[in-house]
Amino acid sequence: QVMRDVSGISSLEAQVSERLGIDQVIIVNGDSDEDPLIKRELGYATAVWLRQEIRSGDTIAVTGGTTIAMLAEMMPSLAHGMDVQVVPARGGLGENVEYQANTIASRLAAKLGGTNKMLHVPDFVSEDVYQSLLAEPHVRERLAMIQSARIVIHGIGEALKMARRRQLPEETIRLLDSGHAIAEAFGYYFDQTGQIVHVMNTVGLRLGDLKKIERIVGVAGGRSKAHAIVAVAKGCRQDVLVTDEGAARAIIQL
């Protein structure tokens, strides 16, 4: 019985990998839409992956969100601290403190016994303020550090759900709606073909920076995120996807 379950999951992993053109797909049992405990499993599976992948001298960038928060939560504390650095992938994107990239980066660094560098930039700024922030030596130094990450681990969300969670102005929500945005990652909103509909003004990784990063890992589950996962896979390179059975079964049926 157990063996059959295992091979069922691995054939599902192969199908999703083929469908999305993502090298490594890791699927946990269940559907996080139906059972919130499955999100912990996503966090745990990502933690296991990271522990195998991580090496001394690494910089790891993480985004915010409830799923990536589970990575920090489920990562066991390492007995011997590692010489690694954990940084937020981008500055504030309008999440509650608990789910901000800064918070998650510092928790993950503590578990790994590594160091953490925060990025203190405000959430929603005008183009002018954004440009002056970029000119700040402190911000530039942090940005260079973030861009030098070898591994980036990010969440994926549904566009309108994320826009509402971030309390974006109605005007932006209308723009997302009329542009048929369905997915969000890194502050970028994508339509189903992977085209960018809208980008949030915050300091940090830009899509173009991902080219230089060795390992881009998306973590998202729940059948409600199936469309979003497919759109993000089209919009930006993904090397690893950690998802659940609910999302995976929906993806192969799309």
Ligand code: F6P
């Ligand atoms: O706001 C950070 C972020 O990673 C978004 O880019 C993503 O859409 C969202 O969180 C995912 O959140 P959750 O894991 O809570 O669904």
